[in-house]
Amino acid sequence: MQTHFPKALLEDPDMAQSEKILRACVHCGFCTATCPTFLLTGDELDSPRGRIYLIKEMLENDRPADARTTRHLDRCLSCLGCMTTCPSGVNYMHLVDHARAHVEKTYVRPLPERGLRAALAFTLARPSWLRLGLRLSALARPFKALLPKRLAAMLALAPIEIPKASDVDRPQVFPAQGARKMRVALLNGCAQQALDPGINEATARLLTRFGVEVVVSEGAGCCGALAHHLGKTGTSRDFAARNIDAWTREIATGGLDRIVINTSGCGTTVKDYGFLFRDDPLRAKAAAHVASIARDVSEVLAELAISWPAAAPRLRVAYHSACSLQHGQRITQEPMALLEAAGFEALSVPEGHICCGSAGTYNLLQPELAGALRKRKVANIETLAPDAVVAGNLGCIAQIAAGTNLPVLHLVELLDWASGGPKPAKLSGLTYLPKY
Numbered sequence: 001m002q003t004h005f006p007k008a009l010l011e012d013p014d015m016a017q018s019e020k021i022l023r024a025c026v027h028c029g030f031c032t033a034t035c036p037t038f039l040l041t042g043d044e045l046d047s048p049r050g051r052i053y054l055i056k057e058m059l060e061n062d063r064p065a066d067a068r069t070t071r072h073l074d075r076c077l078s079c080l081g082c083m084t085t086c087p088s089g090v091n092y093m094h095l096v097d098h099a100r101a102h103v104e105k106t107y108v109r110p111l112p113e114r115g116l117r118a119a120l121a122f123t124l125a126r127p128s129w130l131r132l133g134l135r136l137s138a139l140a141r142p143f144k145a146l147l148p149k150r151l152a153a154m155l156a157l158a159p160i161e162i163p164k165a166s167d168v169d170r171p172q173v174f175p176a177q178g179a180r181k182m183r184v185a186l187l188n189g190c191a192q193q194a195l196d197p198g199i200n201e202a203t204a205r206l207l208t209r210f211g212v213e214v215v216v217s218e219g220a221g222c223c224g225a226l227a228h229h230l231g232k233t234g235t236s237r238d239f240a241a242r243n244i245d246a247w248t249r250e251i252a253t254g255g256l257d258r259i260v261i262n263t264s265g266c267g268t269t270v271k272d273y274g275f276l277f278r279d280d281p282l283r284a285k286a287a288a289h290v291a292s293i294a295r296d297v298s299e300v301l302a303e304l305a306i307s308w309p310a311a312a313p314r315l316r317v318a319y320h321s322a323c324s325l326q327h328g329q330r331i332t333q334e335p336m337a338l339l340e341a342a343g344f345e346a347l348s349v350p351e352g353h354i355c356c357g358s359a360g361t362y363n364l365l366q367p368e369l370a371g372a373l374r375k376r377k378v379a380n381i382e383t384l385a386p387d388a389v390v391a392g393n394l395g396c397i398a399q400i401a402a403g404t405n406l407p408v409l410h411l412v413e414l415l416d417w418a419s420g421g422p423k424p425a426k427l428s429g430l431t432y433l434p435k436y
């Protein structure tokens, strides 16, 4: 694509980076075929190619974002399906991230919209505030039918029973069982601590059982992804910097072989810390190192080459591949292979490349499009008639669970159960038992 950025604009490294990305696009339109929002609306401006044109127009002319550009960028899920499809290697992720930051700086959203976005960025990143929000939302549940669509969508995703804070999320060290094969830091995250702390508990049990020392580092927490996708670059950098500093201290004191992430949306962001801090004289090196040892939990389990005890019941499990895992991190084989190795029957979901509509805060901010994508995803899952659904990202788990009666679990919960951990409460309706 030809670009005409004034020279002075290209002195800004972010602008220069975006111009380079724009020039790689050859307008072929292959990406439109796999873009979930284009599939739903049929509007070129809701396709990657259409958005790329809007971004080019906005950045090249150094003009403030307008309502039309903001609307179509807001409708983008950042699912990165377009990056998997693009034959020219266009880095849509970095382009849309820059465009979102530009929108945040230059477009004045209506006050309620600004308030909602600020509240989400603040609350979701702080587990104790999120727990408080969940308690308040429980009071509003009886009046759901009277609430605006967005608030009703939030209630639909909130757990009915609010889990207690877990001890696992305090800074501490979980020793490996038997000979230590690896020492890792677990990113215990933010919203996951409040919404489903059992996932971090299962991760710690599973890894330590197979010889991994697991550290929850003092000072580490939210990865910054939620704020990043809202265009709040300063906030997301602050969160990322705290993690980089915390893990750098951990590396200096006890050493770390890996940083383990069990929420793939966070994993995509942590693996990009090197890029985010590329021009930061204080943290560029440390950020690049942190990114280089960051792994999804499925990658670490695969690396451990575990001999699974083959104790799992032959449950039929539909594997939902989160976009952040398959498109963001290009991890497609490991989770299915782990499920099969542990004794489950792993089933691929038809149209598996299409997003479920979760996408960070997308299902809260764009409930109609997110609801249509959930319906499509659940219909595809239910054609398999599985016993359960499994995914590697809390956002997808909550999104899919809100549209089906099937139990929806995290991969580590099933693998933990299959190797001696407790039966996940979500499977209490099933009579299968492991062969222990």
Ligand code: SF4
Pocket: 034, 035, 036, 037, 038, 046, 047, 048, 051, 075, 076, 077, 078, 079, 080, 081, 082, 083, 092
């Ligand atoms: S990230 Fe997803 S929704 Fe956004 S343009 Fe690409 S394919 Fe479409």
Ligand code: SF4
Pocket: 024, 025, 026, 027, 028, 029, 030, 031, 032, 048, 049, 082, 085, 086, 087, 088, 089, 090
């Ligand atoms: S597939 Fe790639 S090169 Fe083709 S229009 Fe989409 S982003 Fe541009």
